[in-house]
Amino acid sequence: MTSKPTLDDGLRARKRAATQAGLEQAALALALEHGYENVTVDMICDAGMVSQRTFFNYFGTKEGAFLGTPPPMPADAELARFVRGGGADVLGDLVGLITAALVDQEPDPGILRSRRMLIERTPELLGRENTRITELEESLTLLVLERFRTQGRSEEFTPGLEDEARMAVTLAGSVMRFSMQKWFTGGFTGSPGELLRHSIALARRIAAAGNEAPPS
Amino acid sequence: MTSKPTLDDGLRARKRAATQAGLEQAALALALEHGYENVTVDMICDAGMVSQRTFFNYFGTKEGAFLGTPPPMPADAELARFVRGGGADVLGDLVGLITAALVDQEPDPGILRSRRMLIERTPELLGRENTRITELEESLTLLVLERFRTQGRSEEFTPGLEDEARMAVTLAGSVMRFSMQKWFTGGFTGSPGELLRHSIALARRIAAAGNEAPPS
DNA sequence: CGTCCTGCGTGCAGCTACTGTAAATTTATT
DNA sequence: AATAAATTTACAGTAGCTGCACGCAGGACG
Structure with a gap:
């Protein structure tokens, strides 16, 4: 149960990180141009080339894409x-x-x-x-x-x-x-x-x- | 154009205040019983006997009914x-x-x-x-x-x-x-x-x- | 009293955020 | 290559919220 380190470097993880980063950047860019209120989740999804459902799988909420990863808890x-x-x-x-x-x-x-x-x-x-x-x-x-x-x-x-x-x-x-x-x-x-x-x-x-x- | 004090005591104003207070109380009571998330705007409207549209005319947002009148700016x-x-x-x-x-x-x-x-x-x-x-x-x-x-x-x-x-x-x-x-x-x-x-x-x-x- | 006017409530159509579900696709394992 | 596990996706549906146009009632005025 504990012996599954879930590689941080597999193709899987890399793609995941890329997608997430892409979405965050897209969200940020769009908001800086059109203003937060005028950016819809669908716009971000188009820019990041994922379905809306996937977006919510990543961030859970629209705001999440703009705020970045949740809690900056110290090491x-x-x-x-x-x-x-x-x-x-x-x-x-x-x-x-x-x-x-x-x-x-x-x-x-x-x-x-x-x-x-x-x-x-x-x-x-x-x-x-x-x-x-x-x-x-x-x-x-x-x-x-x-x-x-x-x-x-x-x-x-x-x-x-x-x-x-x-x-x-x-x-x-x-x-x-x-x-x-x-x-x-x-x-x-x-x-x-x-x-x-x-x-x-x-x-x-x-x-x-x-x-x-x-x-x- | 500027000289319309809008009486605070007419039947109109009284009804308004009553409706608003009713909605706020209803919202509060419902939330304390079922939890905020499980209370829908429609529920509050039913309890307060107004249409959903009217609710939003009063508070603008669901949260508004729970938080009370907006900014407590001093006199x-x-x-x-x-x-x-x-x-x-x-x-x-x-x-x-x-x-x-x-x-x-x-x-x-x-x-x-x-x-x-x-x-x-x-x-x-x-x-x-x-x-x-x-x-x-x-x-x-x-x-x-x-x-x-x-x-x-x-x-x-x-x-x-x-x-x-x-x-x-x-x-x-x-x-x-x-x-x-x-x-x-x-x-x-x-x-x-x-x-x-x-x-x-x-x-x-x-x-x-x-x-x-x-x-x- | 009657009349006009204006504020307010309402229905409706529509947009957007968000969720559940099951099928399709991709990556990892053996 | 076959199977298992992880992701992604389409689809349908709920809930918050807004614009619009209509109707009614409170209130000012003659």
Whole structure:
């Protein structure tokens, strides 16, 4: 039952990958030209030379072809490092973790960039993308909890530990969304790493403001 | 052409409101019983005794009937107060602003609560709700900028001012999402106001952590 | 009161996303 | 080459959603 590695390099797998890539590219190109709403699934199928049914076998939904492969969950190695190697900077480490996952998800920066452009200008896709991030947050929260425990913080002694984990993840998500938007629309001049550090610093500063002077 | 106040109290308007409320309640009740996915628009129409076409005249989309009236944009008075009366606590003030808008949007807490429950357990609705928040953030960002300018901070002297506004709004959105979820699922024992303060404090604490001790 | 007008509800025809099913085609295995 | 397993496809059907044109009732006006 376990001895069927399902070759990644057979003719079968190669064709599959080609078809999928073709459909994704076609979808992206069509949407950038005509706008997401004006692209029908049938158009994409024509361009990719498959039946509509096959399209749905691949992506399940129209949006799927535009958003790319679903959940950018980090690799185990990264996860372990995050859980064990972490210091006090949960926020920074989380952002780094998510970023790494996003990067090795789609090697082609060109695709990635046009995809982001499309998403940014299409409310429906933007919403769906945010939903994905939210779903990802679910599992990240567990990770953070794990990390907290590794650091010796138990739920018994800190009642709000789970809340703290969830909030940390939520904040990280905010930083990611902010950075993405700035990167793909605002024309940030600098490396992604800089941008992320900049975003985090900004978040810290704003969160801190108003802390010393509580309202009347 | 512009001088038609469209009475809010005529028989017409009352009927309208009744129909809409009826449909919303029916939708909510049906979804809580059968699950969102298993409720068809036709079912809601039957329960509300209107044609399908009328349903879409009211809500435009199936989700609309479940999410309630679209954008909880604050009243002008609140807005003015936010822009002018603000101190350094942008985050807190923003959260207060959004909360106020949400509250006087739906006077009935029962409806509000069951709606939240449904949304929370329905990924599709959750996503759509997030999209709404995102759209709202667009205009809130402008507000924050306005406030900054009122406080004498000009874009000329602080290049990142727009970024700062957007980040503030994004963070406020995070706090709101966190609070909502905690309130409607986690069973928070206390007043909404307390919960919000708690959330903000938590966000501040996490953002601050790791600030003093940069990674090696 | 009667009349006109305008807003609103409705039926209908049609498009698009999406799914189940079973047959046809292609690739892998022996 | 024969068989098995994986994919693709055609076909039919459901559900969300829209444009259009008709009819009726609420409301303004004389």
